[in-house]
Amino acid sequence: MEFRAKDIAVLLNGVVEGNPEATVNNVSKIEEGKPYTLAFLANPKYEHFIYTTEASVVLVNRDFVPAKPVPCTLIRVDSAYDAIAVLLKMYETMRPQPTGIEQPSHISENAVIGEKPYIGAFAYLGKNVKIGNNVRIYPQVYIGEGVTIGDNTVLYAGVKVYYGCVIGRNCTIHAGSVIGADGFGFAPSTEGYHKISQIGNVVIEDNVEIGANVCIDRATMGATRIKAGVKLDNLIQIAHNVVIGENTVIAAQTGIAGTAKVGSNCMLGGQVGVAGHLEIGNGVSVAAQSGIIGPVKDKTVIMGAPAFEAAKYQKSYVLFRKLPELYRQFGEMEREIQTLKSKQ
């Protein structure tokens, strides 16, 4: 498909500067611009690329003043960054999505499936599964007995959902993620550990996105709960009975131990560890690789393992780096004291 600069400008409420008939059939990054593509310039540090880019059309902010002539057609918009997001979304929306039920797939007799489903080959829907409208279940997905899935939700290839879990509307779960495996509960006994049965489930509310190869364990009793609007990156571990608050965002490879409660609107960096049975407030920011071993108040910014206030951590770390130098000075001071003592 090809688009003319002037048509894109209309879409984005922008103004063309250059050839309004310039056509594009794809997008590219400004530093890798190719002919017949559309690029964007939002970050001023990339400005120099615009003077040599081969991209045919470039989105720029309305107030952009080129320092030299540009080789491309410009479209001026209120925010080049927002405009490209709109275009990416349109581009993606135009990609045809699969529909229908491919064979062979395993759909239990009493499964209830809404309108316009996609169910890929080799997908498995257990007994009493209930699926809303416009749901896409990619190939090789497993959905255990009694699972409920809301409208417009997408489960990519190979997702596994254990029995009894509940997934909301407008959710996306990427390939390989496992929802509802047993929580890690064992009690010591004289013949080794015996397992504590995990009879709860996982509840994922609306508008949640979950990355690839994530694990969210079922509760011992009750529910492990991922609240509305949460975004989880890849390879994250959510243990049994954890609650993640609304619109909290967690980066890859972070792990939350059992029964911990994370507030709403938090941002956790990658590879963070949160110990069990503690509560993190709302609006908390956690630096990557931090380890949280105690409760955290609302809106704090923390860092380190064990984590404490980030600004303080950074001061301590600067001095950690200086320890060899401080140690040398320390030795000098000691010698000076000895000298002083000997002179008394």
Place this chain on the structure above:
Amino acid sequence: MEFRAKDIAVLLNGVVEGNPEATVNNVSKIEEGKPYTLAFLANPKYEHFIYTTEASVVLVNRDFVPAKPVPCTLIRVDSAYDAIAVLLKMYETMRPQPTGIEQPSHISENAVIGEKPYIGAFAYLGKNVKIGNNVRIYPQVYIGEGVTIGDNTVLYAGVKVYYGCVIGRNCTIHAGSVIGADGFGFAPSTEGYHKISQIGNVVIEDNVEIGANVCIDRATMGATRIKAGVKLDNLIQIAHNVVIGENTVIAAQTGIAGTAKVGSNCMLGGQVGVAGHLEIGNGVSVAAQSGIIGPVKDKTVIMGAPAFEAAKYQKSYVLFRKLPELYRQFGEMEREIQTLKSKQ
């Protein structure tokens, strides 16, 4: 299914206090107690919930003395915590388990399958696979050539077992785990790295539980060995030729590098890293996020990265947090010394 308080009391060797005919059809947490459910009170810090809970029946320790009237029927038992574990187990045991062989599945002609199997749709059993009695193989599991699986073992959906691996009796492996992928062995050469073939296998002994999306690599030669009673949480990495000793428990996202040997009855926290070619003794405890780069003696408790004795680590870390303050005091001392010198 409904149960009366008096019947539960008989099961648990307990005593009813209140209405012996009170019925329950599910369990709940005391802080979220709902009518017609059974809750338990083991941890005294939850005691206040018992005076307002809507749960119909609550298990308590025999010596529990309520500070006020309770709105529910009590069942007094020796240990409320142990009793609830027994009930969860019974509850789970009553859930009907799938049996039989679903179609389509791929079962090689010469595969040997024991009594009462469950083999889910889209499961794949390669040549010469041998499976014991009462084994459950969920949908989309892959079992490579020559794999042996003992009685009563369960492989949840999407587990992948490479050729030649051996899995014992009474094991559970959760969805998405990969057993027997190649160890990570490459030798540098003038044209980049060349792969060292990994021709060993993985041996998992009896009573092992493995979480979801775990990776256990096959040995270069010989076996990577997970000994009896080991419990592994989700997203764990076990490299080639590692040995994990009996009844050792490892929390999520921990990684053990090649040829390391972990003793028996150890407890490793989450996100721990263990370097290759080293030996960890028996009964060792490792704090979460620690990094182990040398051998560890029996029964030590270690922490930090690199890890050392936990009690010492904590003392060092307290001072790490105080470094800015110590630095200020250090500067004052320096000035005092200069003053002393100038007065001489």
Place this chain on the structure above:
Amino acid sequence: MEFRAKDIAVLLNGVVEGNPEATVNNVSKIEEGKPYTLAFLANPKYEHFIYTTEASVVLVNRDFVPAKPVPCTLIRVDSAYDAIAVLLKMYETMRPQPTGIEQPSHISENAVIGEKPYIGAFAYLGKNVKIGNNVRIYPQVYIGEGVTIGDNTVLYAGVKVYYGCVIGRNCTIHAGSVIGADGFGFAPSTEGYHKISQIGNVVIEDNVEIGANVCIDRATMGATRIKAGVKLDNLIQIAHNVVIGENTVIAAQTGIAGTAKVGSNCMLGGQVGVAGHLEIGNGVSVAAQSGIIGPVKDKTVIMGAPAFEAAKYQKSYVLFRKLPELYRQFGEMEREIQTLKSKQ
């Protein structure tokens, strides 16, 4: 299959010392040597095992001088380590590999498949997929629309490749890995986060090996790129728009955040975290569990979180461990100063 010592010696350009007719049918480690197996001795610290090993034949370096009589036949070669790698490779090559197309599998009408394929049961090949010669696609693999795969590449069971990704020649991807899931891009808005569409892809060049349960996300625009000869261990996270340079090796559970660029010939240890939008030079070595938050120059060796020069980190860490002792000395110095002051 059985091999005689004299035949193995011919293969490896070695010299037999002992019984040239000694036969072996497997390999073993020298410390676990069993009759009718071949072991090797490369590392001198294992020498004592050779005097008691039950292995029938042992490969040794040409200059090995036994301190005592050995119970086995020796084959002297230039490098026992290289020789065993050659034998492992031969052993593996002799293992018959699956070929043909198993049923049921899902192959789109317009998929193009090269010569001598293996396509396992329950594998899914979407529209316009193009696959080279001698490619092996194991059971339960998912290959999305328009994916291209080069000659001799192997995708083990359950690998998921999203639409539009490109995989080179001679690559190996282990079970459960997910190539091309959406990058983690969300923009805050008044009603929570909205998703930034991820319309780029993943390009994996030739001779790349990828471990099990790895995640490599598709680019927002353009490509996430894994260059030729890269080796990735298990459970690694590669975010959108990352570039990994030629022949770089990354150990398990490491995560690289969005748009970071890692140079060629680097070695990253396990559980390393690399922050987004930064550049790591060529030939850089990163210790396990390090956290990289700024650009790194060519050929540096770094450690710590945040990471800096490894030699300096180790000096600081030695002093971190000594902090309690230093603190005690520090207190003494303070008392001495007070004493000096009081005497003036």
